[in-house]
Amino acid sequence: MEKIDKQMDEFMIFCQSKNLARKTMSSYEQAIKLFARYLEDVKFITDASKINDKMFREYIVSIQERGKYTVASVEDSRKTNHPENRKDLGKKVSVSTINNYTRDIKVFYSYLLEQGTIKNNPLRNIKSIKHDRKPKEFIEDDDIIRLLKYINCSKFHEYRDSIIIQALLDTGMRIGECLNLESSDIDMVNRSIFLRSEITKGNKHRYVYFSPELQKELRRWLQYKDRYVETTYIFPNLKGKQLMIGAFELALRQYGERISIKIHPHQLRNNFAKRFLMAGGNIYALSKILGHASVVTTEQAYLDLTDDDIRKNYQGFSPLSNLKKKK
Numbered sequence: 001m002e003k004i005d006k007q008m009d010e011f012m013i014f015c016q017s018k019n020l021a022r023k024t025m026s027s028y029e030q031a032i033k034l035f036a037r038y039l040e041d042v043k044f045i046t047d048a049s050k051i052n053d054k055m056f057r058e059y060i061v062s063i064q065e066r067g068k069y070t071v072a073s074v075e076d077s078r079k080t081n082h083p084e085n086r087k088d089l090g091k092k093v094s095v096s097t098i099n100n101y102t103r104d105i106k107v108f109y110s111y112l113l114e115q116g117t118i119k120n121n122p123l124r125n126i127k128s129i130k131h132d133r134k135p136k137e138f139i140e141d142d143d144i145i146r147l148l149k150y151i152n153c154s155k156f157h158e159y160r161d162s163i164i165i166q167a168l169l170d171t172g173m174r175i176g177e178c179l180n181l182e183s184s185d186i187d188m189v190n191r192s193i194f195l196r197s198e199i200t201k202g203n204k205h206r207y208v209y210f211s212p213e214l215q216k217e218l219r220r221w222l223q224y225k226d227r228y229v230e231t232t233y234i235f236p237n238l239k240g241k242q243l244m245i246g247a248f249e250l251a252l253r254q255y256g257e258r259i260s261i262k263i264h265p266h267q268l269r270n271n272f273a274k275r276f277l278m279a280g281g282n283i284y285a286l287s288k289i290l291g292h293a294s295v296v297t298t299e300q301a302y303l304d305l306t307d308d309d310i311r312k313n314y315q316g317f318s319p320l321s322n323l324k325k326k327k
Contacts, residue, residue: 004036004048011111019203031104035059048109049118056105056123063093063101095131102128139271143261144169150258156228160235160243161251163221168268171208172276172289174201175265179243181234183222191215195291206291273298 008029015025038059039045045055106123113121139147148166153159167178171193180199187194191212197205210218222234231240237247249265256263269290276286287298 003046004032004039005046007048007112007117008032008036008108010115011108014111021201021203023201027100028104028107031101032108034101035105038062048112052122053125056126060098060102060129063098066093095129099128102126137267137270138274139261139263139267143259144271146259147255147261147263151255156238157251159221159224161248161255163217164235164248165252165268166214166217167210168265169272170210170214172269172272172286173208174269174291175245175248176201179233179235179245179248182232183234184232186218186234188215188219200291202291202293204291206288208289 011032012025012029015028036046036048039048039051039055042062043051043055045051102123106126109118109121109123112118148162151158151162151165153162164175164178167173168175171178173193173195177195177199180196181193185194185196186192191210191214193208193210195206195208197203200206218234225234225236229236229238229240233240233242235243237243245265252263252265273286273290276289277283283298284295287295290298292298
């Protein structure tokens with residue numbers, strides 16, 4: 001039988017042929033490499049077809065016991081990544097992370113089964129670990145207003161970041177999608193943004209939409225940006241190059257520190273989704289806007305409304321109240 005590293009390489013070529021997103025392929029490769037390292041070091045196995053479900057369950061237990069960043073698929077990577085400098089080194093690996101590893105490795109074994117490399121899938125009965133999901137953090141209106149107020153729009157980069165924040169909140173885009181936008185992607189007349197397949201997570205194009213308020217802000221920003229930078233990107237750096245996700249994440253965190261709140265780009269997407277639902281938006285429409293492969297994904301991710309949310313939402317949909325309004 002072929003060695004697991006060659007089996008993995010063939011799997012990754014298969015993933016490339018399906019035009020999977022780089023982030024997805026990176027997740028698969030990391031999970032498989034870590035599992036391969038465990039099999040070789042602990043079980044002395046170098047062939048993916050030689051494992052059983054008991055071995056995999058033992059691997060899960062080892063993850064739970066070892067702590068974060070205590071194992072690397074390639075030992076030399078420690079010299080450049082310096083895990084010893086991380087504040088969360090050795091802390092418990094989250095259930096979500098373990099479930100992600102499980103999901104990715106199961107995809108690999110499903111591939112091996114389809115290719116005839118294995119006759120039976122040893123992971124067919126492996127289930128994700130059940131856990132209570134924390135409700136997504138919601139940014140209140142007052143905090144968003146204060147955040148935007150404390151951004152200095154007389155500076156190019158802060159003005160740009162202010163518009164990015166408003167765009168994420170108004171459209172539900174992912175930050176990576178937003179920073180890849182070019183002038184030709186925006187339709188000001190119909191207030192829509194075309195997200196090209198090559199910049200979306202699922203490699204499928206879709207449209208998102210924006211309000212008249214953001215339309216005004218975008219027009220002003222584009223006029224300002226074009227005075228100083230020649231580029232097709234909507235949100236470039238001062239050199240006209242694409243703004244990197246890490247750079248924006250750092251800036252957003254620093255803006256949050258100005259008003260003593262913790263904030264991350266994905267929170268803005270979460271806030272869009274919750275506000276959309278609270279305003280009476282259809283979850284099927286929301287799923288399309290967010291670019292989820294299934295409405296089930298949307299339900300699992302965003303249907304964590306609190307009792308107070310439901311109470312407020314109900315007031316606008318009370319059948320009796322609406323009947324009386326018609327009198």
